[in-house]
Amino acid sequence: MNLLAIESSCDECSAAVLKDGELKSVVISSQLIHSEYGGVVPELASRAHMELIVPVVEESLKKASFSKEEIDSVAVTYGPGLAGSLIVGISFAKAFAASRGIPVVGVNHMEGHLYSAFLEGDKPEFPFIALVVSGGHSMLIHVKEPYSHELLGQTRDDAAGEAFDKVAKLLGLGYPGGPVIDKLAAEGNPKAFNFPRAFMNGESFEFSFSGIKTSVLYLLKELKYDPENRDDKLVRDICASFQAAVIDVLVAKTIAAAGKFRVKSIAVAGGVAANKGLRTALQAAAQTMGAKAVFPRPLYCTDNAAMIGIAAHFKYLKFGMASDLTLKPIPNLPLSFLN
Ligand SMILES: Nc1ncnc2c1ncn2[C@@H]1O[C@H](COP(=O)(O)OP(=O)(O)OP(=O)(O)O)[C@@H](O)[C@H]1O
Ligand SMILES: [Mg+2]
Structure with a gap:
């Protein structure tokens, strides 16, 4: 074909x-x-x-x-x-x-x-847990076999990528925010500020990222932050601390899902999967539980x-090939829930 x-x-x-x-x-x-x-x-x-x-x-x-x-x-x-x-x-x-x-x-x-993790290189093995984190979505999915998906949880408010974009905007770093925060975070102190990690207790696979963004906003107000006149060290530390909070939640929930469903593969996709900190942290966490985390190359993440x-x-x-010449756009199309 x-x-x-x-x-x-x-x-x-x-x-x-x-x-x-x-x-x-x-x-x-x-x-x-x-x-x-x-x-x-x-x-x-x-x-x-x-x-x-x-x-x-x-x-x-x-x-x-x-x-x-x-x-x-x-x-x-x-x-x-x-x-x-x-x-x-x-x-x-x-x-x-x-x-x-x-x-x-x-x-x-x-x-x-x-399915972008299947384009090349090391591929996930079915069944696997997929973490799809992009500009508009944050989802944990149990993929039992090809095109058999169970949505375990998604975000209740902002998507992970949206939080990166909004925090970058608050800091005056431009759009899109993910790549620039990723770069600056690598040079900052992830423990400089303690931003909230939502829904970390219990078995929930749901996410919430709007609280982290609001915390950054309050911090910047308190510090009388001026994007035109910024302190580079402070910006690097805020980026590192914000990114660490997002990564902690993403890694903990993905690993918990992989443990619950006893899968050996984890696939991460969407724009935020390009994040270097997330790649390193999730790969290390997967390894400690005898699983492997697969990421598409950054070009295929966005x-x-x-x-x-x-x-x-x-x-x-x-x-099979079900052709449909009546196909129309569905702006809020949900994931297929097929068992
Ligand atoms: N290195 C990175 N670290 C963190 N976030 C990143 C990185 N690179 C890109 N992003 C984020 O990924 C998002 C874009 O990803 P993608 O193109 O998959 O999203 P989208 O298509 O806009 O949303 P959706 O797929 O949900 O409709 C942006 O929010 C961007 O900031
Ligand atoms: Mg997308």
Whole structure:
């Protein structure tokens, strides 16, 4: 199966080509225009997707040395995401499939993140626990077999990536916040400030990250912090202490879930999975319980079409190719709960 995969749910316009589940090419065009607004502007994102989708698909085909005629199925993200952004990818995918008489399948964006650990290298073994931590979601999932998911818990308020972005904004560090906090945290003292770790007691697999962000806000008010005139050591210490609080919660809950369901593999995905501190801490914690934690390379942690392609491959193996030319965007699409 020669598959063209398309991802346009937020501010990355991406296309990938896979042959029998093996990645042949991926092109990701990130829309830089949003950084000056401190977050993604939906109207600008959909307009940019309209300009980018054709050149991005053409480049992915060229990089894979495939012609349009050699593609025999199309997979596209149909949610969750921004309606105006999703509709560009879906419309393109349906038109491409209809004009060539080939099937088009919809893929859940979060299931794309979930299966991104299968793109290359060391892969998780079923059953496994997946920690999906991105800009809009924080989820712990028990993946019993391909496309059999049990959602164990998710965030009650902010997502982990959202907390990184909001704290970076408070500190005046720009958008997105994750990469810059990750870098500064490596040079700071993680014990300088004690930020709250929510829901650490008991068996809950739910998360809450808004309290950490509010604590950072109160600290900055108390210190009369001025982003224009900042003390670099203080910023590094706040970043390190904030990141340590987020990592403590993510690691403790993921390890507890792996222990409860007696799995030997843990897969971490989504933009926050690129975090160096999280990678080191979770790998070490998994090792002490005889499990292994697998992370995609950073390029495949944030939004990309390669992950949509690999999820489509697993979906195809489980359900066959159910083409749907009536596919529509579903901005709040939940994870499939299949047993
Ligand atoms: N090194 C890093 N450390 C921590 N967070 C990071 C890092 N790199 C990226 N992020 C965060 O990852 C998020 C982006 O990830 P991703 O592209 O998966 O999210 P999204 O697609 O916006 O959300 P969703 O997938 O939930 O719809 C941002 O919040 C960003 O700050
Ligand atoms: Mg995403």
